[in-house]
Amino acid sequence: MALTGRSSAQRRRTPRLLRGVRRSTIVGWLFVLPALGFYAMFVLQPLVLSLQYSFYEWDGIGPAKMVGLANYATVFGDEELLNAIFNAIKLIFFFSFIPVGLGLVTASVIRRAATGRFGTVSRTVLFLPQIIPLVAAGIMWNWVLAKSGSINQILSAIGLHSITRAWLGDFDWALPAVGMIGVWVLLGLVTLLLLTGMTKIDPALYEAARIDGAGAWREFRAITVPSVRNELAVCITVTVIAALSAFDVIYISTNGGPGFATLVPALKIYILAFVGRDIGTASAMAMILMALVLIIILPVQRLVRESEE
């Protein structure tokens, strides 16, 4: 490369510290620097600060007191906080498993059957929930799931009046109901991602399989799913994080109720920090939530990488 051939004049201009470093490397870093600066300021710094705050008792303004690991002990000793973490794990089923499972099926159906205008329409319809602000979605679902809402009207119409209830106000059904809002929100995103992956599959593969006598199910299992492995990994990662850090939909639709049945860590952190002004415990809870996300996400990433090799 032309850039590596340094003249003596260039060498003189180069500071001693950087001598021996390839010029392209320096230029590369210069390009990255602005982004890195922002990343450090808005991601790394808050992260480090949160970690620091988690060891203090602090109301956000007054003097802070070092308390060691007491905030972590509070979190692990509080039944409600543990219950919140447990609820988040239950939400993974709704936010991740159902959308990814359904999304796989939907995407392959759209790929096979819905080409042309119908395909575009169905993609748009499925993706629509992604564009609607989650706050608006939460309000809309509040009505749909209310005692006189459309879901109960449909149930009554088909003779299932006995099971109608105020879904978001029911101790057993509030979490699944919130979960279903998550399915509605995330299904479109997952389907679109998987569909994009599927369009990259060489049609010849399907043709060959069909000549060998494979049915739709066999095609799906042997060609479609393995081909979108990377997209699947992205979907699972994104949706699991969405489940564990769920906030807006729950804040608007149930606010953790009834009786903490839908309390999740992110909501608890918000309450601790901005209502209780207990920055320390809120930070400790946030660090635990981050660790929880990493513990669940890292194996998924590794699994995909290994199967690639």
Next chain:
Amino acid sequence: MELTQAGRRTARKTLATLGIAAIVVTGCAAPGAVATPSPTAAPSSAAPSVAPSAPASAEASVASVAPSASAAAGPTCGTDPVTLSIYYETISELMPQLSAEFTKQYPNVTFDLKSDSFANGTSALPRLLSSDSPPDISRAAMLVDLNKDGLLLNMDKWATAYGWDQWPQAQFDAVRIAPDFKRGTGSIFAWPILPSTVGVFYNKDLAAKIGMTAPPKTVDEFDALLAKAKAAGLQPIMQWNASTSGGGLAFPLQNLMAAYGDHNKINDWVFDKAGANIDTPEFNQAATKLDEWVKKGYFPSDVNAIEYTDAAGRFGKGEGVFTFNGDWQNAGYDKDLPGKVGFFTFPEGVGMSAGVTYVVAAKSKHPDCAMFFLNWAWTNDKAREIDVKVGGGNPGGPPDGSLPTVSTDSVISQTLAAGAGVTKNSGAMDFIANATSTIFFNSWTPDLQKLVGGKITPEKVIQNAQAFWAKSQ
């Protein structure tokens, strides 16, 4: 703009869902705390029906005495140009209107108005007040926390100069903070305008149907009316209890607590008096009665999913003989059921009440002018007219302060009368939801929901609240 019924409902619902959710989450320490769209939300979105020409009932219109004497004494804004900055709640028109009128009367004073939603304001205020150029006057709810950080101006000096110490003192209880950071006694740290009146609204038509001729005076009388309503196939009580609005059953619970026990003991508890305790036989009896009302189906079966605006709307459509709520909803009820809504306090002469609190920053550069403005807003006739028009209730302040006349038909005339009765009886109590900043979210709301779900005993509700309170002392 012409809104359709559905559109209006949607708009109201959207606004309120957002507002309420946010406000309740931030643990509002003002009248709004128990699930209302903040104290100022309702009044601003729906102007109270003030009918200037209508004949006023004796109790509704208090003698119109201009207290100019008290306004003249004490520090003023002087004659040099001054700019006061005010940080208020977006949804309330009170400060914009008051400041415009003030500039008309005192042209050397101009205003720099900034606003935020209640929730955002509550979380941003500590940082704003601790900055080098804080807003002079701000809407604030969590007074004790702010006071602990030394951010609030001690108003005692001005209170004495303006003669506030000659006025009914109960209105200052909630804004007094002692050196040990207990509320109820000590120095004044906030300006409490428009003390709310909370009690029982009733649908006059439905009440007539069950033979109610006068408001119930005892729990037994109330019980009998509720039983009659149930037997008649009516919804006895319309109430909200969804977490997004906060546990609205806290209203009937507190009314029952005051009916069985002493409301001063509730105040001691809310104001963190040492040794205060609500886990007593009387208050347990109140919770047990509430549980009985739940079990007898006096509340809607889906009450745990009903939000504040839904409850107000359904009552307005004639669902529910009674509803426990505050005078900030007056205009809404008058619009939905004109002339058909009555109001009483239960027990008589006792009611939940707390003012909308504004603070002056300790670092304010114009404390004299800020305090002069606040005192003016309480004592000037024009200002009081704005207070009532925007706030929908009695502004409080001096006992002889003027009040615009209101139509005797409107529910506002009844809440004004009931509010006067509470003042006369010294029967005001702060909300049990305001005892600590998170007790409403962490204890009352979930436990009252569990009570509805049959997952907890009434005694446990009281026990948990007492334990939660004790932990924060």
